[in-house]
Amino acid sequence: MELEDFTKKFADCFHQTSPDSIQAGTEFRKLEEWGSMMALIVIAMIDADFGKTISSDDLKNATTVSSLFEIVKNK
Numbered sequence: 457m458e459l460e461d462f463t464k465k466f467a468d469c470f471h472q473t474s475p476d477s478i479q480a481g482t483e484f485r486k487l488e489e490w491g492s493m494m495a496l497i498v499i500a501m502i503d504a505d506f507g508k509t510i511s512s513d514d515l516k517n518a519t520t521v522s523s524l525f526e527i528v529k530n531k
Contacts (some may be wrong), residue, residue, distance in 0.1 A: 462525045465505050469497045480522040502528055514528055 459480055467478035473489045484490055495515055502508050508531045518524035 457525075457529055459522060459525050462506070462528065463521050465501055466498065466521050466524070469494065469501050478521065480520065480525070482521050483519055484521055484524070485519070498524075 463478065463480050464475070466484070467473075467475035470489050471479065472486070473487055478487070479492070495512065499510055499512075499515065502510055506528060508528050510528060510531065514518070514531075516528050518527055
């Protein structure tokens with residue numbers, strides 16, 4: 457699993473936010489489209505695409521896309 461691939465798949469979860477505006481350093485909770493439904497979509501994407509299960513606490517502990525990647529990578 458590579459950060460670039462993870463960031464692309466993360467960005468692909470969003471429909472109203474331009475994928476180009478989501479980078480590894482993006483603070484995803486500050487995105488206008490972020491909310492509880494988007495959190496569930498991201499959790500499902502991580503499970504489906506990377507075979508990793510994260511909790512809502514894991515998601516709360518991440519601040520940027522790259523910090524979420526590190527949590528997922530270490531699962």
